[in-house]
Amino acid sequence: MANTERIFGEDIFFNFIEVPFAEIEQQGNLVSRIKNKTLDGFIMKNVFNKAEVAELNDFLKAMKDGVAMNTPSGKIFPAPFATITNTEERLEGYYDMLGLFDAFKESNQSVGNLASRLDSFFKDVAKNYKVSVPINKIKNKEVAPGTFRMFYPNMGGLHVHCGNLFQAQSMFYYSLIKNDIDMDDQLSYFVVLQQAESGGELTIYDMLWENVKRKESPENNDFVIDDNDKAIYLTEVKNFAVKPQPGDILIFSGGPIWHRVEDIKGNIPRITFGGFLNFSNDNKELYYWS
Numbered sequence: 110m111a112n113t114e115r116i117f118g119e120d121i122f123f124n125f126i127e128v129p130f131a132e133i134e135q136q137g138n139l140v141s142r143i144k145n146k147t148l149d150g151f152i153m154k155n156v157f158n159k160a161e162v163a164e165l166n167d168f169l170k171a172m173k174d175g176v177a178m179n180t181p182s183g184k185i186f187p188a189p190f191a192t193i194t195n196t197e198e199r200l201e202g203y204y205d206m207l208g209l210f211d212a213f214k215e216s217n218q219s220v221g222n223l224a225s226r227l228d229s230f231f232k233d234v235a236k237n238y239k240v241s242v243p244i245n246k247i248k249n250k251e252v253a254p255g256t257f258r259m260f261y262p263n264m265g266g267l268h269v270h271c272g273n274l275f276q277a278q279s280m281f282y283y284s285l286i287k288n289d290i291d292m293d294d295q296l297s298y299f300v301v302l303q304q305a306e307s308g309g310e311l312t313i314y315d316m317l318w319e320n321v322k323r324k325e326s327p328e329n330n331d332f333v334i335d336d337n338d339k340a341i342y343l344t345e346v347k348n349f350a351v352k353p354q355p356g357d358i359l360i361f362s363g364g365p366i367w368h369r370v371e372d373i374k375g376n377i378p379r380i381t382f383g384g385f386l387n388f389s390n391d392n393k394e395l396y397y398w399s
């Protein structure tokens with residue numbers, strides 16, 4: 110496949126496409142195409158306009174210190190599901206932060222707009238599905254629809270991973286979900302709010318969960334371990350870059366495909382709002398969460 114402005118590299122070996130927002134109707138069910146593996150990912154361009162993106166960035170800049178949670182390479186808000194372990198305390202902390210996010214949806218128009226536009230976007234690109242956020246069965250409340258991810262310069266980006274690996278690490282969280290979600294091969298989504306001056310690309314590796322299911326440690330960003338116990342160095346794996354621009358939404362097969370976010374260079378953080386998507390076991394519903 111040919112390079113585009115946002116999808117580039119020597120060889121684009123997976124089927125990733127760019128779609129102008131105006132073509133959303135003509136393109137039909139893009140999310141189903143990822144499910145049936147005729148498509149691996151798509152960038153819907155300019156779903157949010159410049160003013161909407163600017164307002165969200167202003168909201169995040171004005172957010173008080175200590176509200177977002179620190180991560181190894183920046184900040185995240187609200188708390189990601191990985192913080193939920195089998196202690197009541199953790200679940201309370203998760204819902205305290207999610208309650209704050211819900212309050213921002215009411216008090217800040219740009220956050221409310223982000224949540225509602227995202228929901229209608231998923232309904233548009235997955236037309237024959239009922240779309241919703243999964244319910245936590247203990248609290249009988251929705252989990253987080255997504256998280257703001259702030260990646261700061263020179264802190265390493267997001268190390269190599271795939272969604273199926275995260276699921277394997279967070280079994281407890283998934284056991285708390287009421288809905289009957291197909292847990293294999295989740296999709297990833299994110300909206301870009303601020304792109305890095307340089308760096309911050311999403312690197313897509315020619316490497317799938319079916320052959321590679323392990324890392325030496327969550328932090329390792331140099332190699333993964335394949336099913337024959339062999340270390341596979343990332344410098345030797347074919348790859349290409351995906352760099353959606355502010356206002357774009359990327360959805361891709363992040364469950365089985367190994368990927369990472371390159372380190373951020375320059376002076377400004379890379380900011381996204383994102384999460385995961387997957388289908389119900391009866392293939393009638395689509396869920397999104399983070």
Ligand SMILES: O=C(O)CCC(=O)C(=O)O
Pocket residue numbers: 258267271272297298299363368369370381382383384
């Ligand atoms: O929000 C981001 O940029 C990270 C996306 C990602 O790596 C994932 O969804 O697995």
